[in-house]
Amino acid sequence: MSLWAAVAVLGFAMVFSVPRRALPGIALLAVAAHLLRAACLEQGMTLPAASLLAALFVGATAAVVAPRTGEATPIYAFAPVIPLVPGTAMFDTLIGLLALTSGADPAARVDQVAVDATTATLTIIALAVGAIGPTLVLGTRIARLMERTSIDPDG
């Protein structure tokens, strides 16, 4: 199932005008992130927490791979997290909000709408922080470390 994340990421990578040579790496990263999140969910983690871990994995990989391949870091950090967007929770929130104004018993739906909206919002925040955080915190240090490693003939 997670292989579909590779298809999901390609359209966005093209909208972002990602260089063609980077597409296979991005697709691979998207699948790995989706598998990681699925594994975390199976272990009982919540969707936002599992998404944060998967996005941190994407962000950390981007911080290492991008300087090594000479690409801009957002190429590897941004597109692969898009398949992790909580579309179902977002859709359920919207339908729930519509039902609040048109349904017979709106009070009974409020709790579910609140749960869906909170899950969607926290998951999106987790994805953004996870994808960006490693580059902002570690990006320069990793690049310098790799420069030193590549210069050192014994390294």
Added chain:
Amino acid sequence: MSDLADALDLALEVGELVQLSGGHTSRTVDQMERIARALGAQEGHAAISSVNVAMTVSDGATRLSAGRHAGHLGINFSTLTALERLVDDTEAHGLTAAQVRARLTLIRHAGRVYPPWLVMLALGGSSAAFAVLFGAGLAGALLVLVGGTLGATVRHLLVARHKPPFVAVTSAAFVAALVVAGGIAWGGGSPASEPAMAAATLFLVPGVPMLNGTADLLTAHYLNGLVRLAMSAVIIGSAAAGLAAAVGVVGWLR
């Protein structure tokens, strides 16, 4: 033009292009200041707003300031990569102002990486893949493929006609969702409970503004971050409006 004026002008051009290509504010500031120093400025301080880039450079004796309008916040990661390499090369190999200017002209006028028809089709494919990930069947995924491709095409055409995001995104979401909801209803299903509907408008997810907005907030560029997140909120709200309208129309017709 003096060397310092060249450094200022080229740094502003780099900043404008980074802004237009989807770089967050820290990246824009970093690349402007690095290239200004590599071209001879002793000091360079960039100031970025959502639609302008400005800079002050100094060589010890003279201080120059200038600004430039940066149009809109676009996305082109190939340009972002080319600019990063240009800044790296200028620092590492001491490129002259003329060489930097020539490369910037090439970067600015580089052709599309992918033809628009392929991008529209790929976005439809992305939406269909989302549908499968959410548990939709083959029929649902095919509906989303068609709806997503049509919706992406509508957005592309409206953006090309300089329609505001609210109009372009709402229209695109409406068309995509109408195809999917109509297909589901025609097949006897309920659009409100079908996983394919959740994927119908996900090709409109404002991934880059959301991530750049977060990056700006995390690097204390609060104003620019809020602008980008407000932009994302408008896009998400517009997509929700288009989706809700399509579900309403299909429900009314049934």
